[in-house]
């Protein structure tokens with residue numbers, strides 16, 4: 001029997017079910033989901049699952065793709081079309097399809113909804129009930145591995161949107177010690193009053209930006225003194241210059257932090273100089 005999936009209003013062959021490549025679920029993990037058990041032809045705890053779905057959507061300020069009643073009809077239809085008596089359905093809602101940009105897309109962007117269902121043989125689970133299982137312990141690191149360039153960018157998306165709504169263009173993450181980490185999609189640098197370039201060591205809770213690494217080469221090339229060390233928010237606000245680096249923006253000056261001007265509130269000369277020499281130092285490969 002062929003499996004059927006529900007994708008944005010259509011029941012399609014599971015093998016043909018697809019979403020757009022710029023779906024925000026795919027690009028940013030900007031989505032929520034539920035998995036619900038089906039046992040003996042009955043959906044287990046549906047109300048609680050739909051309550052949690054609504055809560056998750058609300059927390060991310062995402063629109064529900066349809067009313068709860070409509071959703072129940074579609075869920076039942078997917079289960080029916082897949083003849084599931086024992087198994088599960090999986091439901092995912094994302095913020096929809098939009099040109100890739102961390103900021104939330106325009107209000108009229110339709111959320112994406114997909115629902116799949118499958119039968120599950122209960123025997124392995126019954127065996128686990130009998131034998132029990134083994135586990136290992138691991139440090140809680142689910143939001144810690146920012147050193148890996150994963151598509152799990154939902155926290156970055158949320159702070160970038162928060163920045164926009166506060167009249168800013170980006171957000172800078174601060175660690176529990178009050179030290180600057182990085183911005184939502186770039187690394188942060190300061191130029192101290194003494195003219196020293198400072199950026200956080202890439203070993204400690206940031207992505208090792210390629211532009212960051214090349215900019216250190218640029219600084220060496222230009223004879224600009226630099227230090228890789230942690231620095232506080234206060235140091236950032238008191239700095240002569242603050243700027244961001246990323247592959248798409250090389251070296252972007254920051255002129256205001258939390259409503260307070262950096263130096264005289266204008267882009268500084270060191271970042272301009274580094275930006276100017278950037279392409280001389282960076283690797284350039286012909287297309």
Ligand code: PMP
Pocket residue numbers: 156182183184185186187207208209210211212245246247248
């Ligand atoms: N930090 C984060 C969180 C990023 O997403 C990025 C990439 N946009 C960077 C830093 C900068 O990395 P790169 O210089 O390699 O673009």
